[in-house]
Amino acid sequence: MALFNFSRPSSNNGESQVIRLLINDESVEVSMAEAQGKTVSELFQQFAGSIADVSRINRYVAQGRIVAGSTPVEAGTVYSGAVASESKGY
Amino acid sequence: MVLRTSRDGCWDIKDSFWGRYLAPAVDPLADTVITDEQLEGFEIRADVPKIPTALWQRWIALCFEFCGKSNRELEVSCRLLRKTDDPSVYRILVPVQKVSMASVRVDTFDKAIDIVTGETVQQYPPPGWTPCGSSHSHNTMDAFFSGTDDKYELGDPGLHIVVGQINKQLGTFKLAVSITANLRRFLIEPADVLELSDVVPDVTFHPNVLTAVSFPSAPGYTTALSTPLSYNSPWPTTDHYDSFPSTYSSRRVDLAPVQDYVNEFNAATQRLIDAARAVQLDPAEVLRQMSWDLDDQAYEASSDPLLADPFWYSV
Numbered sequence: 001m002a003l004f005n006f007s008r009p010s011s012n013n014g015e016s017q018v019i020r021l022l023i024n025d026e027s028v029e030v031s032m033a034e035a036q037g038k039t040v041s042e043l044f045q046q047f048a049g050s051i052a053d054v055s056r057i058n059r060y061v062a063q064g065r066i067v068a069g070s071t072p073v074e075a076g077t078v079y080s081g082a083v084a085s086e087s088k089g090y
Numbered sequence: 091m092v093l094r095t096s097r098d099g100c101w102d103i104k105d106s107f108w109g110r111y112l113a114p115a116v117d118p119l120a121d122t123v124i125t126d127e128q129l130e131g132f133e134i135r136a137d138v139p140k141i142p143t144a145l146w147q148r149w150i151a152l153c154f155e156f157c158g159k160s161n162r163e164l165e166v167s168c169r170l171l172r173k174t175d176d177p178s179v180y181r182i183l184v185p186v187q188k189v190s191m192a193s194v195r196v197d198t199f200d201k202a203i204d205i206v207t208g209e210t211v212q213q214y215p216p217p218g219w220t221p222c223g224s225s226h227s228h229n230t231m232d233a234f235f236s237g238t239d240d241k242y243e244l245g246d247p248g249l250h251i252v253v254g255q256i257n258k259q260l261g262t263f264k265l266a267v268s269i270t271a272n273l274r275r276f277l278i279e280p281a282d283v284l285e286l287s288d289v290v291p292d293v294t295f296h297p298n299v300l301t302a303v304s305f306p307s308a309p310g311y312t313t314a315l316s317t318p319l320s321y322n323s324p325w326p327t328t329d330h331y332d333s334f335p336s337t338y339s340s341r342r343v344d345l346a347p348v349q350d351y352v353n354e355f356n357a358a359t360q361r362l363i364d365a366a367r368a369v370q371l372d373p374a375e376v377l378r379q380m381s382w383d384l385d386d387q388a389y390e391a392s393s394d395p396l397l398a399d400p401f402w403y404s405v
Contacts (some may be wrong), residue, residue, distance in 0.1 A: 004103055005092060024221045026247040026271060050272060053245020064217060084199040084214050084247050088167050088226040089238030090192035
């Protein structure tokens with residue numbers, strides 16, 4: 001009966017660094033505890049869905065350089081997601 | 091025992107005859123009541139930098155350019171950006187796009203023209219600039235946010251503006267202005283984000299932006315009056331403009347299954363001719379103008395509509 005054993009969100013060997021996800025002017029911060037072992041696209045999918053349509057992000061940028069969505073995230077890094085296509089209609 | 095999570099609310103472990111499970115719970119430490127008005131509202135910051143008139147009027151001039159030039163009323167779209175280290179500085183890029191009377195399709199923002207300098211941008215967003223929204227024209231149609239606009243703008247947080255009800259004779263237009271955030275749209279007033287001072291004389295879009303916009307070619311058929319299409323063409327044939335293929339096909343289709351609708355269409359056309367004559371309009375000119383609209387509708391109804399999702403992924 002170990003299903004309902006819970007951990008605290010900040011408990012990860014004292015890791016306190018955050019990762020910042022940007023889409024346009026909106027941002028969300030994710031603790032490294034929650035980001036550990038995830039890729040850039042996984043992080044956007046999991047944590048940025050409330051600020052943007054992450055399914056339409058087709059480019060990720062970190063420190064001015066384009067990075068693949070499959071890149072493992074690094075603590076203290078700011079990642080930008082960019083939407084780069086659209087349609088408009090009456 | 092209530093479990094309080096960082097993003098997923100409060101939960102309680104429920105015990106039933108069959109076992110245990112998690113169920114949503116009231117937060118025992120709740121200290122705030124939020125009204126529906128507050129939940130649905132948006133309070134714009136008083137110090138939001140406004141888009142300067144000298145920049146905005148270039149965009150409006152482009153909307154006018156593509157609206158009603160001779161007989162054609164087309165949409166056009168642009169991207170709004172702000173300088174990352176000085177958010178008060180705005181920039182407008184016109185991406186390479188296909189436009190029609192009622193739609194715009196942008197396959198990639200990576201090919202775009204600066205509306206002020208005419209510079210070509212090869213990578214979006216350009217270094218040092220942060221995307222902050224978009225604007226597009228509804229030409230003479232109403233200024234509002236359509237379902238298609240919602241599909242692409244709600245998830246693209248920022249400032250989104252529709253320019254509509256363009257009247258070239260009076261030089262007037264209407265704006266629908268919104269901020270999108272949290273996958274929602276909040277309507278705001280134009281004056282909240284635009285400097286609405288007097289128009290700056292002789293300021294318009296850089297001519298290079300015209301190379302970014304393509305539109306359906308002239309209808310590939312002649313009217314019943316056999317008027318040559320090259321006659322009094324409503325579009326200039328300068329190098330500024332590009333076009334993509336008309337939906338015209340030489341194949342004849344069997345209209346029998348939709349014959350009733352064809353009859354209605356022909357009857358309506360005859361009523362239009364009669365109405366035009368009654369007000370001293372040349373019926374041939376009216377029908378010629380309608381042929382543009384028909385061609386746009388044919389393109390929209392084709393198997394490669396502009397509204398298909400242009401999504402792509404790049405590393």
